[in-house]
Amino acid sequence: MSIVDKIRTAAFDAIAALYQYEGATTNILINATKPEFEGDYTVVLFALTKPLRKSPDVLGKELGDQLLQDHPTLFTSYNVIKGFLNLVINQAYWVSFLEAHNATTQFGKQPATGSKVMVEYSSPNTNKPLHLGHLRNNFLGWSIAEILHANGNEVIKSCIVNDRGIHICKSMIAWQMFGNGDTPERAGTKGDHFVGDYYVKFNDEYKRQVEELVQSGIAKELAEKEAPIMKATQEMLQQWEQGDPDVMELWTRMNSWVYAGFDVTYKRIGSDFDKVYYESQTYLLGKDIVEKGLETGILYKKNDGSVWIDLTADGLDEKLVLRKDGTSVYITQDLGLAQQKYEQFGAEESIYVVGDEQNYHMKVLKLILQKFGAPYANGIHHLSYGMVELPTGKMKSREGTVVDADDILDEMITVARGKTEELGKVKDFNPEELSELYNVLGLSALKFFLLRVDPKKKMVFNPEESIDFHGFTGPFVQYTHARIKSVLRKIEEGQGTIQTNPVFGDGQDTLLPLEKQVISQLEQFPVVVREAGSELDPSKIAIYVFNLAKGFNAFYTEHSIANAETPGKKALRLKIASLTASVIAYGMHLLGISVPERM
C-alpha cells in the first residue's frame, strides 16, 4: 500500500474513533506538502470541517494528535496551518521502504489479475510509407500495452492492416501507367516508399487530368469524377472485388513490397504484434451481425434496401450499416472484426489506439455493440490521440508536408552520433556498440518527445527544436541511468561487491532532504503506473521518470555516494542509486525505450 493510501486509511480510522463519523472516505484529500512548509504529506481539512462541525484549527490539532498516537512509527510530528494538517513521516518508514525494494528489478509491476486486454494499434494503409503521425500511434500503442501488462493484465497486441480499397488501387494504376515494370530492388528504393511514390504520381496525374478537363469546359466536380485515371482506378477496385487474377497478382506483389518496407521500420521502432488482421480478409465480416440486428429490430431496412440504425435517442444520428447493394461500409467490418476478436481471444477489454478524427466513429461502434448486448461492448475503450502538427500547420500528404518516419528516425540517429562524438565519452566502444548506442539514443529522443504529452491533445512537432538531448527528454533520463551505472560499476570494481551493510537508520543518522526526496519519489512509482494504466496515458510515466531523474541529479551533485560521510550513509545512497536506476529502466521500458549502461 502506498504511503498516501496509508495516510488516508489512518486518517479515516482516526476520524471514526474521534467523532464516530465514517463518511469521510471521499472527503480525505492527501497532498504532498508544499516545500515552503514543514512536512511530507498534508491532509486538507476544509471538506471535513462542515460534517464534523469543527474549526480547521481544532480539527487539525485533534486529528494530528490522534494520528501520532495511533501510528508512532509512521508519523513523528505535525503542524496545522490554516486548513492544512502537515504530517512529518518517520524516516524509518523511508528507510524500510528502501530496504524492502532496492533489490526489486521491476518495482511497480502488479501481480497478474487474470484479465485479458486487447490493444489494437498502428493500422497502416499499404499505399504509402509511415509518417510521424503513425509513429505517435505506434509508440502509444506499444507503450499502453506494456503499461497494461505492468498492471497485471494479459495483453494481446493486434493490428489491422488496411490492405485493400481505392487508395491501394491508385498506387497500382500509377505503377501500371508509369512504372515500366520497375521494382524496389531495381530502383534501389525501400518498398513502402516505392509504392508511395506511385501514390504521389497518381495524384499528380489526376490533378493534371482534372485541370485538362476543366480547361476544355467541363465543370470541376464532373471533371473529378470523369478523369480517366480515376475511372480506371474505380474499375480496378471492382476487378479486385471480383477476384480478377491479374489485378490480384499485381495487388499481392505491390503489397509485398510495402510489407518488406514496413518490416524494416517496425523493427527499427520496436513495434510488434501478437495478431495481425488484414482488411482484405475482414471486410466481408459483420454482415451476419447486421442480419441478426434486422431480426431483433435493432436495425431497420429502408425502401432502397440499405440498412440503418437510429441513434438519435443517444444524441447521435442515423447511421448506415449496410449499403443498398448489400456491400459493407467501414462500420460493418468493424462490428465483424470486434466480434471475431472476441471469439478468438475472449478479451473483456479492448483498447483501440485511433486518432481523434475518428471519435464519432468509435462512439458509434461502441454504442451499436452495446445495443446488440455484446458481452465485450462495455470493454471497448478508444485511446484517442491528437494529430501531430508542424509549426507551419497540419501535415498534408498531398502537399508534401509530411514528416516521413524513416527520415526522422535517420535524422535523430545522426544527431545522436554527433552529440556522442562531440562529448567523446565512449571512445572505447566498437562500431557495433556505437551504432547500437546511436540508435538507442536517437529513438529515445523521438519516442520520449511523442509520449511525454497527453495523448488526447494534438501536438506540435518542430523538427529543429524537437531534436533536443537536454532537459525534458529521453536522453536526459538515459543519461541519469548511465551515470548511476557508472558509479555502481566503479564501486563494485573497487571493492569486489556492492557493500550494502551496515544498514542505515540505527538512530544515529538523519535522512537529508535530498535523500528523502528521491526515496519518496521512488515510493510513488507504483501509483503512477496504476494511473497511467487506468487513464491510458503513457505521458504520466514520462513525466514521472523525468522528475525522478531530475530529483536524483540534484541529490547526486550535492552528496557523494562513494565517499559518503559514514558507511551507513554510503549503503543508503547505494540503495537509493540502484533503485533509482532500476525504476528509470523499468519506467523507460514501459515507454518502449531502453537505457544504455554507458553513454
Add this chain to the structure above:
RNA sequence: GGUCUGGUAGCUCAGUUGGAUAGAGCAACAGCCUUCUAAGCUGUGGGUCAUUGGUUCGAAUCCAAUCCGGAUCACCA
C-alpha cells in the same frame, strides 16, 4: 449550422480531478568540473491561466455566455 474538443511564460508542455504564493523544459542572462559521467547542477528574469459573469471558506480546474482555433456530422476509409 449540430455534436465533440482545445486556449496556461516568447516557444513546447505539466498542473495530482476544487486547495496553500500557478510549475517544468527550451530560449535569454549569471554562476558551478584537480573528487562518483557537466547529455549535469544552482540561481535570475519572464503570467490578466482567452474574455466576462456565476457557484463557495477557496476556481487554471465546476457552470453559463462570448471570442478564437481544431475535429466530425459521406451508400469514403
